[in-house]
Amino acid sequence: MNTDAQVIPGRMSEVPTADATGMDRRAFGEFVGPQGELASYALGWTTGSDPHAGRITIGIGAGNPGGATFHAVVFPHQGSHAYALVDDPFEQVPQGGPDLTAGQARAHEDLPFIWWVVDRVMERDPRAWWMRHWVVGTQCVQTSQVFEQQEPILHVAHDETGCWHLTGPSDPGPATKTGHLWHAIDEDPTLQSVLDLPAGTCATREAPTRTWTTTS
Structure with missing residues (x-):
């Protein structure tokens, strides 16, 4: 069809x-x-x-x-x-x-x-x-700053293994938290536009009000 x-x-x-x-x-x-x-x-x-x-x-x-x-x-x-x-x-x-x-x-x-x-x-x-x-119930790995809503999400990655990663402007460092992707969207609905990222791609933006740019 x-x-x-x-x-x-x-x-x-x-x-x-x-x-x-x-x-x-x-x-x-x-x-x-x-x-x-x-x-x-x-x-x-x-x-x-x-x-x-x-x-x-x-x-x-x-x-x-x-x-x-x-x-x-x-x-x-x-x-x-x-x-x-x-x-x-x-x-x-x-x-x-x-x-x-x-x-x-x-x-x-x-x-x-x-x-x-x-x-x-x-x-x-x-x-x-x-x-x-x-x-x-998609899960995602978040920096502690993002998880605690201390920083906006500026980088979303969907890696080759299928795992999602959410990071803010700070260096992610070794401390991360695991949460549900849908809950992150509850807090920031602007993430909706990048929820179809294929595995192996990522999206970045300069600020929560800016447009996402997708790269592989």
């Missing part, structure tokens, strides 16, 4: 959970396929919840006989992530039709297209990268 498609991120909401132990995050966007196919999506996750599982909704064909809204969970699987259709609706999206159960979704003729949209969204929306790192 032609991969010339557009993923257009839209609004994002962040609301503390009722017990104030985490954040409920929901991000929305639109998809335009290579032949003008339209879809809307929503994805989300709740920090503090266990097990870690994200949600994604894809809607197509609003107002048309074949229109429908598909709902799935995103969960850790063999060091990466996988999807499973579910019965309970997650979100309503503009392009969607009636909410489908998992069984109805499996029988729908457009299900292969839906999974293709899901893959494109997960590849191209930075909020999806954030959710994926939360789902799989």
Whole structure:
């Protein structure tokens, strides 16, 4: 299938959970396929919840006989992530039709297209990268200054072994801390734009307000 498609991120909401132990995050966007196919999506996750599982909704064909809204969970699987259709609706999206159960979704003729949209969204929306790192529990090595939020993150490296490193302006030295990458993004959402760094590459910036430069 032609991969010339557009993923257009839209609004994002962040609301503390009722017990104030985490954040409920929901991000929305639109998809335009290579032949003008339209879809809307929503994805989300709740920090503090266990097990870690994200949600994604894809809607197509609003107002048309074949229109429908598909709902799935995103969960850790063999060091990466996988999807499973579910019965309970997650979100309503503009392009969607009636909410489908998992069984109805499996029988729908457009299900292969839906999974293709899901893959494109997960590849191209930075909020999806954030959710994926939360789902799989990606860890990172940080300087003590960064870990204690005494310095901004100016250098992000994703090494050949798959490990992530976050450093600030100071010489990292031997003292480092290990934490979760998603938690670092909680503290500094500007990291979202470099969460798709391939292994063996790094990104640097001169200040938290400056643009990232990626190198291998």
